[in-house]
Amino acid sequence: MATLAAALIAFAAPASAARIDDQFQAWLAKDLWPEAKAKGISKATFDAAFQGVSPNLKLPDLVLPGEKPKTPKKQHQAEFGSPGNYFSEKTLGAVTSGGRARAGANAKTLAAIEKRFGVPGGVVLAIWGRESGFGAAKMPYDAFEVLGTKAFLATRKEMFRKELLAGLEMVERGLVSRKAMRSSWAGALGQPQFLPTSFLKHAVDFDGDGRADIWNSTPDTLASIANYLVHYGWAKGRDWGFEVSLPESVTCALEGPDQGKKISDWAAMGITRVGGKPFPQNEARAEGFLMMPAGRNGPAFIVTPNFYVLKEYNESDVYALFIGHGADRIASGDRRFVGNWGKVDGLYRSDVATMQRGLEKLGYDVGGADGLPGFKTRRSIGDWQAKNGRAATCFPDKGLLEAMR
Template sequence: MLTRRALAALPLAAAASPALAQGSFASFLEGVRTEARRGGVSPQTLSRALANLRPNDRVLELDRRQAEFTQTWSQYRDARLSTTRIENGRRAFAENRALLQAIHSRFRVDPRAVVGIWGMETSYGGFTGNFNVIEALATLAWEGRRAAFFRAELLAALRILDAGNISVERMRGSHAGAMGHPQFMPTSFERLAVDFDGDGRKDIWDSRADALGSIANYLSRSGWRDGEPWGFEVSLPNSLSAEGLDHRTMRSMVDWARAGVRQWDGSLLPGYEGEWAVVVPGYSRGEGQSFIVGRNFMAIRRYNPSNFYATAVGMLADRVG
């Protein structure tokens, strides 16, 4: 029988074909079933979740498509800060104002940041993914590049089903298993999803309260500081090279002011306490737009460890509320 390593070396159509793959996949599922049973997942849940699963060709194709990231900062920024996304964000903010205020009261996270992540991840719930999460995770845990990682996520997804938070049919998400409005991976769901509407289930698919509350909880647990900005655009003096400046180079606002950093309009930096960094997202491609960022930027980076992503979320948040 061909191993997963040997299958991975085959062309996609051959590697995923039922004749070559199904026996190995069936054996893999039996191992998952045994491990999940030891972890307390009921036989009934396993029967529903694992019945008639097959490796998903499209999941494997997307997992293997590792195109080099070629967008410049301005291309990335402009695509994600479109007029449509901003207008839809303002509408979503207004329509959910009372809910967002209640979430802020509990988690002390800026509602605009919650809406910013919601908009970036799924266009305010407009598209949350249409892959069967169990099938996608099983495919990647069996054959994917990070089998151990996805096996842990698959087991977490089975526990989520067993807890009654969502049905097998409704557990849909991305090809990599990211789920619902916030696009949580299953282990993140287990740690950070909340039942904000109090109905006894953590439903990030169909309960807007649970979905937005879960985003706020994620940011809160990541160190969000209420009343402090994520950051803002600045200008750098010619004497300060952008080379080497990133989110890890932290200084006080006073120190940055002494170095000649100013707000974009030329005014002095505000007197926020704590440590701040200067980031230039497009520096490697010759773009000079600069930002001074603080702990809340770092909290957004915990959601997605990219300065492009965190900066774009912050800019979207500034525009929707």
């Protein structure tokens, strides 16, 4: 009985690194290998992939044996900052100046990519610059260590298991050498930062050497990025969006990809492009969407479906806006946002989550109480503010927090 009790205590307690490694090796042999074999992975490829590999317990979002998933305190206590922080001139300037420098050097390739895929060169360059510093970023991790650790211990095991098996397929098919499988901490590969499933779906041989090389080939890297966007619905001939001036008479609660109107209809409501230019004729007849990442606390935009294609690369409004704005600056020079990003009212992400839960109790769909105010949260705030006699800002503030406590 004492032996059984000791065993139960050992199982329930957080595992030591050595014991986790033993469990990892058993998982590889008894769980992962049978599935890999069924998918056509050879034992030689499998063994080479995991030779000398142990779980990296320093990676984020892991759940160790004997522990329960938990929200990191750091995330809960993180200050809620202005979306404008994402657009520091140091980062944005490096992408735009670097993009312009490479636009000339790769003009022929970019023209061929735009002709084949319909994606403007500026967009492709902005993604390349943002993802890997135009290929300069180091990939410090062994991809099989990262993907193996996460498939075994992460909060999203099934997703990483799928990526791990795709990585094995890449090596098995000779698409990349085992040695070249270096990645970010999240398991992303090469200059476009593709996960293995994205490589298998979207990587393109554009330099004609017979293999898609997103590690060393600039043409293959750029074309693969464009192919990725096309797969998710990039509309040839359309812009990503326009910065606009929003009259006080138009509520910010109209934001969102499910509240589209013809751009000419937005214009009829008094919304105008900053700088005074009219919307292009082809855009005026097509659908657009109001997008205000900081509510009335920052610039406003009318975006096209291509904006939401950019979000497929990284599920974030500010990421897509960074890429679209960076692409404009690469193509047309340093035209910065006209609207100013306001300051945030001394809040934490936990405060934003409190507001979201309060709005949910009132029947609003805020897209989840995660402490990140996406468009559903922003427009819910605006609607609640208007109904309660407040100026509709569509952005969290201390007054709203007090009202929702």
